[in-house]
Structure formats: C-alpha cells, structure tokens
Amino acid sequence: MTDSDFRPHSSHWGAFTAAWRDGELVVRPHPEDPDPNRILQNFPRALRHEARIARPMIRRGWLEDGPGADPRRGRDDYVAVSWDRALDLLARELGRTAPERIFGGSYGWSSAGRFHHAQSQVHRFLNTALGGYVRSVNSYSAGAAGVILPHVLGPLESVSRRNVTWDQVAEHSEVVLAFGGLALKNSMVAGGGISKHVERRSMQAAAARGCAFVGVGPLRDDMPAEARAEWLTITPNTDAALMLALMHTLVAAGLHDRGFLDRYTAGWPVLEAYLLGREDGQPKDAAWAAPITGISADRIAALARSLAGRRVLVTVSHSLQRAEHGEQPVWAGIALAAVLGQIGLPGGGFNYALGALGHTGRRYNAVSTAALPQGRNGVGAYIPVARISDMLLNPGAAFEYNGQHLTYPDIGLVYWAGGNPFHHHQDLNRLREAFRRVDTLVVHELAWTATARHADIVLPVTMTLEREDIGSSQTDPLMVAMHKLAEPYGEARDDYAIFADLAARLGREQAFTEGRSARDWLRHLYGRTADDLRAKGHDAPDFDSFWQAGHLMLPEGPDDGGILGAFRRDPEADPLPTPSGKVEVASATIAGFGYDDCPGHPAWIAPRDVPEPGAPLRLVANQPATRLHSQFDFGGHSAEMKRRGREVMRIHPDDAGARGIADGDIVRLFNARGACLAAAEVTDGVMPGVVQLPTGAWYDPEDPAEDGSLCVHGNPNVLTRDAGTSRLAQGCTGQLTTVEVERFTGNLPPVKAFTPPGALAAE
Template sequence: MGDRGMPGPDGAGDFRPHSSHWGVFEGAWRDGALQVRPHPADPDPNRILQNFPAALRHRARIAQPMVRRGWLEDGPGADARRGRDEFVPVSWDRALGLLAEELARTPPERIFGGSYGWSSAGRFHHAQSQVHRFLNMALGGYVRSVNSYSAGASNVILPHVVGPMEAMSRRNVTWDAVAEHSEIVLAFGGMALKNSMVAGGGVSRHIERGCMRAAAERGCEFLLVGPLRDDCPAEARAEWLPIIPNTDTALMLALMHGIVAAGKHDRGFLDRCTTGWPAFEDYLLGRRDGQPKDAAWAAPLCGIPAERIAALAARLPGKRVLVTVAHSLQRAEFGEQPVWAGLALACVLGQVGLPGGGYHYALGALGHTGRRSNLVSTAALPQGRNRVGAFIPVARISDMLLNPGAEYDYNGQRLAYPEVDLVYWAGGNPFHHHQDLNRLRDAFRRVRTLVVHEQAWTATARHADIVLPVTLTLEREDIGSSQTDPLMVAMHKLAEPFAEARDDYAIFTDLAARLGKEDAFTEGRGARDWLRNLYDRTALDLRDKGFDAPDFDAFWQAGYLELPQAPDDGGMLRAFREDPEGAPLPTPSGRIEIFSATIAGFGYADCPGHPAWIAPRDVPEDAAPLRLVANQPATRLHSQLDFGGHSQDSKRRGREVAWLHPADAAARGIADGDVIRLFNARGACLAAAELSDGVMPGVVNLPTGAWYDPEDAAEDKPLCVHGNPNVLTRDVGTSRLAQGCTGQLTTVQVERFTGNLPPIRAFDPPGA
C-alpha cells in the first residue's frame, strides 16, 4: 500500500494503514471528511474505530499550551482552585521555559511520573514510554508506579502461586484450543467481547466470537458466572448463573467441596503437581473451623440455589473443563481470592495444562489473551535507567499525595509513601480510572505543580497547572505491533496536527535541550529515525531466525508485515504438567501452591496462606441499596475519545446509560429513559436508565469512561451530571498483599432525578 502524499481535509487520498488498541484500520479523506475502514482480514471489526472522524477537530481538543491562572500569578504550590480555575494561553517557548525551570529545581525523588499507557498502539509514540524515558534521561529518575488498575491483585498473587500473569494470560490455552478441545468453559466474570476487542499494540483479527461459535457448535458448554447476562456473546450459547457480585470465591469453594466429598478430585494431579493440598483440604471440609464450605453454606452468600451448585459440581469431573477468571473479579475487595480459588478448582479437576482445559486467567478480558505469541520480538522505545527506587502500587496515588510519609503494607514489605512535589502526567486520565474522584481531586490540589500532556480537555487536564497539547495518533507516524498479533503495521500519518499540538517526543526533545540533556534523550535521532531503528531490530531478529525481512523503506511502502508465530504448545503450564521435575514452575516449591508458606508468612488477615472466603465489607446495609457494577465500556477504550461519534451515539439524553432490572426500577418509580441519580456517601452522578432482565435483580450497571463533569466544581462533592461511576467507588486496596484497585463494585442508592436537568459541559474548553 503506497504512500501517495498526505491527504488534506479538502481533497482525497488513498486509504492508508494505521492501528489502534481496538483494531488495525485504514483511513482516507473523502469530501473533506476522514473515512476509516477496518483491516480487510478482520472477521469481526470493532466499531470503536468510528470514534476517530468526529474526534479529529472536536471542540474538546486543546489548541495551544495553557497555564492555570492561579499557578501563573501566585506561583507553584497547593491550591484549592485546581479544577475550577481559568487558564491563560501562552506560547510554546514560554510554557516549556516555565516547565524547564520547575523541573530543574525539583529533585527526581519528588517527581511522580504518572502515566498509564493505552494512549497509542504505536511502539514509539507511546506516551508512557516517552515520559519515563525523558524523566530517566534528563532528570535521573522519578517515583514510579507498579502493576495496573485492571490486574493489580492478580499481578501480585499469581507469581506467588503459579507463575507470572503474562504466562497465565498470554501464553496458555488459546482460542483455537477452546474451539477444538474444551467441553465445559466455566467463565467466572464472563468473556465479554467489548473487552477482548481491545489490546495493547493493536489487533488485526478479532477471533473470539468465531472461536466461541465453533466451540458451541461442536458441543462445548459455556457457563457464565456473573451478574450480567451479556458478558458472554450470544454465539457462545452460554448458560447464565447470576451471582451476587464479589461472591465467586464462595461458589468456587462449594464446587470444590462437592467434588472432594464425592471422591471425584484428581488425587494424582494434586500429589504430583501441587503443594499444600492437605492444609487447604482441612479448611475446605471444615475440619479446622467446623464449617464445611459446601453448597448449603455457599447458596445464601452467592444467591445461587444449593441444588444448582451441587448439580454443577457433579457435572464437572471427567470433562475437559477450562476455568477462566476475568479481571473484574479481582478489581474488588479481597480480589486475590477468586484468582487463587479458580486455580485451585482447576487443580482439583486435574485439568491444568491440558489442551482446552485447566486454568486461564483473563481469557477474553483483553485481545492479548488466548492467542499465539510471535516468534520474533517487537522492539519498544528504551526507557533508560531509573535511579529513584521509590514506587507505589498504581491505585494508591491519592494515598501517596494525601499522606506523604505514611507507612503501608505491600507484598511482604513495609513501605512509606514518598513526598511528591511535582506530578508529570503524559498518557492516561486518572479522573477516569481512579476511584473516589472527589478524594482524588483533593489529592491533586495538594501538589506544588501538576503537568499534563493531553489531546483534549479531560478532567485531568482541567486540574493541571501546565497543559501541553499533543497530537492524536492519526496525526503522526508510528509502528503498530503486539507480541500476540502477527501483523506489524506501518502507521501512516492520516491528518495534520490540530492547531499547535505537538507529539510527546518533540515536546520532550525541546525540554531535554533546555535541561542540557538533548543528546542523552534523542541519541541523535528524529522520530522517523527511531521508527527505522525499532523496525530494524525486528528485521534482524527475523533474519537471525531464517525468515525474510524487507528493509524499512519497503515495509513502509507495503504498509504491513506478517510475522511468524510460535506453535500452540500450551506454554509453561503444559510443559509443567508433562514434566513437573524437568519444567518446574517459578514458585518457591516449583509446583502450584494451593497453600503458600510465603504468603502465610506475611501474616495478612485479608490474604491468608490459601484461598479463603473473606466476607466483603462494602455490601448493602441501609434501606434498599443496589450493588453497582462499574465495568468497562463497549463504545470506547476507557475514557478515550468519549467525544467521538460512536461513543456519543450510545448515550441517552447526553448521559451515560445505566442498566437496571425492571423490578428494581419499578420499586423506585423509574421508567426506561428516565434520568436517574446514583449516590452514596462518596458522591453522586446522573445517568440515563435502561431496563433489562440481563442485569440480575439488586444490581445496577454503569460503565466507566464518561468524562467527569461536576455541576459545581466549587463544592466538595459535586454532582457529576455526565455519569462517571468513579465518583461513587471506594479508594481502598484489595488487600495488604497487592493493594490493587477495587473499583469494579460498590453499593449505591438510586432514585429518579426530578430537578432541572443540568447541561453536559465535559467537552467544552475551560474558561481562558
């Protein structure tokens, strides 16, 4: 696919390749508008692509560098006006000069490099890599974060008990193996296509729907355990087991109890491949506490009749069963437990390591999962060495800013929150993915300076002191590639930068020069030179392995390069099953640890030494509350391009849609299409009600990603009129082990909104 020159908004050009986290695509200008179409080989393209055209020149885009008036006039420092202050437009030279002075006087150990990936599918223009490289090369380092909001608990628990999360999610049972071998897929939390449509580095072929269809047509039974019926596609023909949120561990324990009590557990596998089974069996059968974890015990906890639990336990032994655990289960109080208990259930069945059977963490939770890996590496921008040792678990940023010096537990360590003066955020929107946004707003008001690179006026940008406008991915060149997708993409530039927007690399190059570190940061390369460098590393790896590889110019002209993939060999778990002694797991025992002496030694009551039921604290207690499920949206990635066409078309009356069961709506006098108010002690938001029996009674589902839009930013707890559920969620860690995000679930009151309907201002630029 040739490069025939940059198309303009008033002319036409060829369709040219590009990539996004939600799919590889091609774009061209027709009649003054950008048109996008999915890659022709994608069997099930993602409609999020249609957010791009309207986003390019939207009023929400940031046109030039801006400085908050209070910071400019009164100087850096804590300021309660953040989030509601005016901004002053300045030149690039002045903005970067002010920023360089501020960086030069701030020690690296007092700078937090707050980036959260997902900003671009490109290997080079990846904002997280760019900001971390700059802070390392130009300043010597920064306070970093570890783990992710999506998988904070599993990232920590899995290495202790079986191996790295990557091995459990990306190099394990494939979708092809499910289609060919699985007889029962027991999907805790489901396998929603809206989640598997998205992957870091991009997706060229969305295969999940087709593989589930093929498996179901062959006779595979899918069982969806979750509060939302649509968390498996219709093609899976899934049997739905509605379960009270955050009680999956109780069900898993009851299933194991039924299997063990019937003598149907695989003793040979447990003896050969696990450690700690006797201690866990004592707990399971109630020998220690007098409470067998049987179906009768679990039924009132999880809302599934004991008879149905017992029947399911009897149905599993002797079948090729795959136990999957979604990200959503561990984004809640004690989220480590269902991850561990699901693994134990697969061990009880003796299925771990078999084709289409065993255990898979997060199958369907991302487009990375269930796919074969590439045989060659895809290079990323080197980030350099961080000489600052301090870090926080990613979801603990408010705790750090509000409680500098306070001690906390994490993964067997006793740590203290560092004191941070300057937060540098490039890529990501914490006012989307963090919890208890009113608390986060208070936390950001405590810092001396907040710097943000942004494409549009997100709530994070509105709380910043220095705002630097950056380009959309469509406005720059890059290389799209993922270790689990065979297509490398030459991401051609499809539009000129909006107004004065620059790419992150250009901004950091200028800043590095002002700090006397340009050569260290750039290594003498421009952006196109870096693309060539990154591509050449993959090309060299191809040639070293005996494959042909075109030079960079030929690759760029062609637009695509197909990469060879590794065989579907079941990864680490298959090798371990076949030879436990010769291919031990990277755990202390070399086996799957159903009981972990290491974790037990930490002495955490909220994460004991084996999978256990720990009753959640955030449960309905007062009059007629509902459990809120704040899951991922279907019409955008997180909050990205919420102002795009596809995202906007999904809203009702301009607001995010909340789903309720008709019985819950009727009890509150709510009709389909009404605007409702969701509220609790932490905050309140508005949403548009949609009634559905696909939501179990007692649950309201409001996806994340609607831009935070407070009606009165001067109030401590303003009403978000747009529908951001993270004004309601609790900012606490999963446990002392992982300190992961618990933003999936909380409890709320819901009522019909009867006041004057406030306008949506989330996409309007702030006052200047």
Template structure:
C-alpha cells in the same frame, strides 16, 4: 500551551484552586522555559524522588509515540529517574498474588490457554465474570484479528458447554450458548469452595494431580471440609451466601468432572475487597479437576479481558523504545496515587513489605487520564491540590488537564508517523499520519526533546535521531529477526510503503504450565516450591488478615442492608471498553 493563572502569577506550590482556576495561553517558548526551570528546580532541590512519572499508556497504538515510554525515557535521561507506579487498575490484586502461587503473571495470561485451544479442545468452560467481547476489542499496540467470537462459536458447535457466573447474562456472546448462573455479586469464592467440596465428597477430584503437582492441598482440603472450623464449605452453605440453589451447585460440579474443563476468572472479581480470593480459588478448582497444563483446560485467568490474552507470541521482536534505566527505587501500587500525595512519608503495606510513601513535588502526566479511571475522584482532586506543580500533555480538556498547572497540547495518533504492533499480534503496521497536527499541537517526542535541551540532556534523550530515524532504528531488530529465521525481511522503506508485514508466531505449546505438567522436575514453576501452591507459607508469613495462607471465604465489610438493599453493577458501556476521548467523563 496553557498555564494555570494561579501558578503563573504565584509560582509553584499547593493550591486547592486546581480544577477551578482559569488558564492563560502562552507561547511554546515561554511554556517550555518555565517548565524547564521548574523541572530543574525540583531535580536540584528534591531529586528525582520528588517527581511522580504518571502515565497509564493508553494514548497511542504506536510503538515509538507510546506516551508511557516517551515520558519515562525523558524522566530517566533528563531528570535522573522518577517515582513510578507498579501493577495496573485491571489486575492490581491478581498480578501480586499469582507469582506466589503459580509463577510469572504473563505465563498465566499470555502463554497459557489460547483461543485456538478453546475452539479445538475445551469441553466445558466455566467463566466467573464472563468474557465480554467488548473487552477483547482492544489491546496495547494493535488488534488485526478478532478471534474470540469465532472460537467460542466453533467450540460450541463441537459440543463444548459454556457456563457464565455473574450478574450479566450478556458477558458471554450468544454464540457460546451459555448457561447463566446469577450469583450474588462478590460470592464467587464461596461457590468455588462448594464445587470443590462436592468434587471431593463424591470422589470426582484428581488426587494424583494434587499429589504430584501441588503443595498445600491437605491444608486447603481441611478447610473445605470444615475440619477445624466446623463448617463444611458444602453446597448448602454456599447456597445461603450465593443465592444459587444447592442442587445447581452440585450438578455443576458433576458437569465439570471428567471433562476437559477450563476455569476462567475475570479481572472484575479481584477489583473488590479480598480480591485475591476468587483468583486463588479459581486456580485451586482447576487443580482439583486435574486440568492445569492440558490443551483447552486448566486455569485461564482474565481470558477475554484484552485482545492479547489467549493469543500466540510472535517469533521475532517488535519495535520497542527503550525507557532507559530508572535508579529510583521508590514506587507505589498504581491505585495509591491519592494516598501517596495526601500522606507523604506514611507507611503502607504491599506484597508483605512495609514501605513508605515518597514526598512528591511535581506530577508529570502524559498518556492517560486518572480522573477517568481512578476511584474516589473528590479525594483525588484534594490530592492533586497538594503538590507544587502538575504537568499534563493532552489533546483535549480532560479532567486531568483541568487539574494541571501546565497543559501542553500534543498530537493524536492520526497526526504522527509510527509503527503499530504488539507481541501477540502477527501484523506489524506502518502508521502514516493522515492529518497535519491541529493548531499548535506537537508530538510528545518534540516536546520532550526541547525540554531535554533546556536540562542539558539532548543527546541522552534523542540520541541525535529524528522521528523517521527512530522508526528505522526500532524496526531493525524485527527485520534482523526475520532475516535470521530465513523469512522475507523487507528493509524499512519497503515496509513503510507497504500494507503491513505479517510476522511469524511461536507454536501454541501451552507455555510453562504445559511444560510443568509434562515434567514438573525438569520444568518447575517459578514459585517457592516449584509447584502450584494451594497453601503458601510465604503469604501466610505476611500475616495479612485480608489474605490468609490459602484461599478463604471472607465476609465483606460492606453488604446490603434494609436501608441500602441493592448492589451497584458498574459495568461499562456495551460497545466500548475505555473512553479516553469522552471528555464529559
């Protein structure tokens, strides 16, 4: 364990030397005694509202040693809760928008179009931002089968067309045989509007679908046709914005019409100013084509973004560690960490509400490295300097660890026993450690258990269980689910000593969107109207100029100029998605 010299000598408090100060090695007992006292001080003087429970979860494939679950369980049981973050860096705009216009986010990303459907049914896939295979090489929990390349190859061999819109041709694999449209970055919404305009004026749109399954089409249609602003969103208009020839846009619209068409919008499009617009407009394009709810057709938001999208759900539960109940209502959108720390008490807007940033005294981080994935790192550094105490569990000297006051060395996945799995992968894996912990590294669970003892919360946190007993306890719902189905249900010892357990999966039934298409009255969507909302009175009522009540082309505040003429394409390395072990980053 290490403690920053300034914190060790002067105690808790704001300090702009974080990130530049030296660290002093201490014993585990001293580190935990000092940290336990500081946690108790903050809990008793500031309450749990003074603690930010930071973890982004990308620290372990295991279901028990999942750092996000461990730290949140500890803070809930020993500290009475914590200020949390919501949404993700991956989908910060779309995950807030989608419930208003289509329903539950996971019904779109995880219970919708599968790769099996693409292989068997899709006739044309239009992918805005592509579906790079490196993205789907990872998932939270495990990936036992990489099916994306094969599905696209099978679809292509059957005659399916693929079109990728984006700055990088390689964002679809060679097996897709994709046509490439290189639009100016950030102009996808304009291209989609022009496709809809062409479909409407050539009477290639599905008016019957729009009438039965959507609300707000007449309002969006007026906008597309330029009735109120005098500017039809036609191919010629879009050509000037996108750099794509008007004839190319018209021909693409004609290629889509009358086919089993799948519209895919990548996460990357909504990680930008006005990021809600291409997501919402992609949904509108799929609705205008009448494809939502059909096998291999419709709207496949973020398909290919991670390995558990486009897969079936397992038919039995997987091991899951309860995080307990967090009574603290305060939260921030995940990318507002610096805003919160720098502006305690300030107002901010989120999902139509005006909220205020809590005043944080202590940041506790286990699992993840915000200095790796957060924007404006100099500002984040200033924000970390403001709080009283920063605590980090880490297996190496990441930038976040270097900006902490107390750094506790934790084990890595290969040094601990666990169970690997996720709800969209059929293989449940016994993860037996293959190496002893390095040096003085300890499991997060052991660290939190000792801290819980110092805070009088041992039983609440551990429930009297060892790691092995927790694994047995977490495995039991899976075993019981298998037994209830009449499937082979090995006990824990048999599972633990075996090669892995193949789990049954649910039928590929298209989820809520398929059920809605089959009977919209009996299976309405979880939107205010129960239908696809091409105009949302709820969103319109928020009064946000950056997100009107229907998909809209909005001019960005920053565009290239003669003195700065280039766009920066910040794509990740070709062979990896996240690089949490790249300490140089």
C-alpha cells in the same frame, strides 16, 4: 476516492485504513478482520472536536502565584502561552524538584504505536534527563492478580497470554466455566493493535462442537449469544465462595484428581483441611455457599458433578479481582482447576483474564517487536498504582505491600503523559483533594479531560492519526506502518518533540534523543525486528519497503500452552517459577506475611461494602463497550450510544418499578461518597439488586467550585471506594460498590464535559 487513497494505521481496537472524502475522514476496518470493532468510528468526529487543546495552557493561579498546594485546581481558568514560555517555565520547575519528589504517573493506554507511546516517552525522559522518578507498579485492571499469580502459579503474562488459546477452546474444551464471563466488548481492544477479532467465532465453533459454556456473573451479555451459554447469576463478589463449594463437593464425592494434586501441587493438605472445615469447624459445602452466592445448593452440587472427568477450562475475569479481597477468586479458580486435574492440558485448566483483552488466547509471535527503551530509573521508591491518592494525601505514612513495609514518598511534582486518572481511579472527590496538595501538576493531553482541567501546565499533544508510528503486538502477527493521516490540531506537538525540547533546556538532549529524529527511531525499532527475522531464517524487507507496503506479517510461535503446558508434560524438568516449583494451592510464603485479609490459602472473606438502607443496590462499574476506557468519549460512536447526552445505567425491571423509574428516565445514583446522573435502561439483562454503569464518561461536576458536586455526565467513580484489595496487592477495588438510585426530577443540568474551560486569555 479509490482504494489507493486509503493509508494504513492501527489502534488498540483494530487495524484499519483511512482516507479523506469531502473534508471527512473515512475509516475502514482491516479487510481480514472477521469481527471489526465500531469503536474505530470514534476517530472521524474526534479529530477536530472542540474538546481538543490547541495551545499550551498555564493555570492562572499557578502562573500568578507560583508552585504550591492550591484549592483552585479543577476550578481555575487558564492562560494561553507560547511553547517557549511553557517549556521554559516547566524546565525551571523540573530543575528545582528532586527526582525523589517527582511522580511519573502516566498510567494509560495512550497510542497503539510502539514509538509514540506516552508512558514510554515520559519515563524515558524522566530517566535520561532527570535521573529517575517515583514510579507505580502493577495495573488497575489486574492489580490483585498481578501480585498473587507469581506466588502461586506463574507471572501474569504467562498465565494470561501464554496459556490456553482460542484455537484450543474451539478444538478441545468440553466445559468453559467463565467466572465474570467472556465479554466481547473487552476482547475488542489490545495494546499495540489487533488485526483479527477471533473470540466470537471461536466460541461459536466450540459450542457447535458441544462445548458447554457457563457464564457466572450478574450481567447476561458478559457471554456472547454465539456461546449458547448458561447464565448462572451470582451475588457480586461471592465467586470465591462458589469455587470453594465446588471443590468441596468434588472432594466429598471423591471426584477430585488425587494424582494431579499429589504430583503437581503444593499445600493441598492445608486447603483440604479448610474446605472440609477442620480449620474453623465450617465445611465449605454447597449448603454453606448457597445463601452467600444466591445459588441453590442443589445447583452448586450439580454443577460440580458435571465438571468431573471432562476437559474443563476455568477462567477468571479482571472484574472479579477488582473488588475487595480480589486475590481470592483468582487463587480459588486456580485451586478448582487443580482439583479437577486440568492445568496444562490443551483447552483445559486455568486461564486468567481470557477474553479480557484482545491479547489473551493467542499465539505469541516467533520474533520480537521493539519498543522505545526507557533507560534506568535511579529512584527506588514506588507505589502500587491504585494508591496515588493515599500517597499524595499521606506523605511519609507507612503501608504494607506484598510482604514489605514501605513508606509513601513526599511528592512535589506529578508528570502525566498518557492516561486519565479521572477515568480509572476511585472516589474522585478524594482524588481532587489529593491533586490539590502537590506543587505542580503537568499534563500532556490532546483534549480537555478532567485531568487536564486540574493541571497547572497543559501541553497539547498530537492524536495518533497526526503522526507516524509502528503498530505491533507480541500476540498479533500484523505489524502496521501507521501513516500520518491528518495535520496536528492547532499547535499540538508529539510527546517526543516536547521532551526533546525540554531535555535540551536541561542539557540532556543527546541522552534523550540519541541524535535520532522520530523517523530515525522508527527505522531503528523496525530494524530490531528485521534483524530477528533474518537471524531466524525469515525474509525481512528493508524499512522503506515495509513503509510503502504498509504492513508485514510476522511468524507465529507454537501453540503449546507455555510454561503450564511444559510443566504438565514434565514437572521435574520444567517446574513452575513459584517457590515450590508447583501449583501452590496453599502458600507458606503468603501465610508468613500474616495478613488477615489474605491468608495462606484461598478463603472466603466477607466484603465490607455490602447493601444497606442508604445504598441497597450493588453497582457494577465495568468497562464500556463504545470506547476504550475514557479515550475519545467525545467521538462519534461513543456519543451516539448515550441517551440525552448521558451515560446509560442498566437496571432490572423489579428494581426500576419499585422506584418509579421508566426506560429512558434520567436517574440519580448516590451514596455517601458522591452522586451522578445517568440515563436508565430497564432490562432483565442485569440480575435483580444490581445496577450497571460503565466507566469512561468524562467527569463533569455540575459546579466545579463545589466539593462533592453532582457529576451530570455519569462517571461512576464519584461513587466507588478508594481502598486496596488487601495488604498483599493493594489493588484497585473499583468494580463494585453499593448505591441507591432515584428518578431525577429537577432541572436537568447541561453536559459540559467536552466544552473547553472558560476565560482562555492569552498572556
């Protein structure tokens, strides 16, 4: 095997090349990546794993009894059918269901390729072939931030990705105050692909220059060792109280930037009155915040004083707003940066979710990269993405969202292609009940995820390695020709081929395909980037030359801070896209909504889900380090990092000792919503009173026929609450909940998450 045998491909966790040696796929990271991600090593074992789906499958109860609500979903067996039979049945079902009763779920990362991107494919199909579908808005990752930010600072994309860069941090930042940390496991992944992971070396360079990093959170390794960070432990979901106390200390000492507040912000008198206690009689000072946050008043005051007069960058991670009242720490972080007068300065101010993805902290490309157009959706109804169980369980019920009064639609058919709600949704027992209510659940999937096991029609699709595509991201200059590296597994087909056949059965093939093959679409999408390059004076190879070379470097845009930098330089000429054109540290618009769970200024609102006798520990259900969400949980790297086949839960020695738990024990986590097993790791890397169990272990109930059955694999979403952040955003609150943990002493049930469902008879 020589270098010429390796062909290029790309993934969310890195560009790479691969070749076959003795029947095994060998994966090499991109040679210029200074910090490649081991998640790439999930590919070789996943490619031909027994969890793959080989043939179209129909759930037996649906095939025999027809569409309708069915308690057997998730516990039934399947019948293998031909592609023609499966597509005929599905086309008939789509034809009888009105678009207003079809939910196009398809929430997930799917492929790094810009054409074989499952969400784009299914949404294009539903729009062009059926006329539309009920959609979702926002994301599980940033549900609260995506709604609050446009009101008070700017669009999510601008505040998170077109803002402060890692180059600026390395060169300019004097203090980085990282609420929720800057965990490298998160920045290892990026939609569309990533060629260079620069976060570790950027923090190392900044620290060597003298930049002080402060990581605020319950987990020590949310800051890399290279940052030399102070770990400031805080009671989870109390960051807003700490931010308010820091602001109060600065204002009381006259250390706030009054000139910036006067010129660049709106609503400061309202927020100042709240901070000083004029509104409710309670000053939000350090002494007030100490018992809430678990940080001493002296430490809070000292931290506040250390920030004054320095180039300070305040960052807020996704994790903080994936909790009750998640809008508040985002808004309070912006207000803190405004009080310090730092917004819009290189390496200073506020950056939402820096380090939460490989997208953030990078320059945008100077030319556009194309994506598959999705067509026009003729259906106006939508839901906030994390409210799917509410919708399916309560058709016709009223709900509030972002100042609007809306109604949940009555859904008959759910079409899912790309994504696994049994990874990212909360209270999985409730989700199971919700999925039982619909007439038909359709899933495109490459493996037997829990979502596939609840579907009525399961269509096997190719893995990214089994097809051609173009990998590109607006925040990475490397465009990759993703060559096909393996033949499809079994009878698996590309999503595009499936939808083209379905569209033909519905008489809408031309509207969906526009007469193009998959390779034709790649040429078309590449051509848009090539045209943009030439229009801006750059050379652009033709498609065949690009494909043979395997990659193309795109020119990068300026590192100018985006809309916040322009606003800082001239607020009159370049106002922010907020109602006032300024940073809204208090918002008349939000105040006008009248929400008691999201008032018109940043505020401390005590959470309801707090430790109690039956659930005395706080559970942090964060993102995993060994896979992207639940993708390829059966892959080599993910499997190797488990213990005894279970996901690993981390617990402080004090909490473990009090419960007789030793390192390596199998433990049971439980609360009123459910229970799961995990392997214990005893470590002082988590603060006392907190346990941490990452998401993404495939849901595996001990008895699928029993509601509330123990998940034997370690999926924390059997424990988390299915409730919105507030009436403003209705975002996901899955980051935190409360649990009890005990040593498991019974007969250890086997993990069956990756074993295909039984009784796979052929029709």
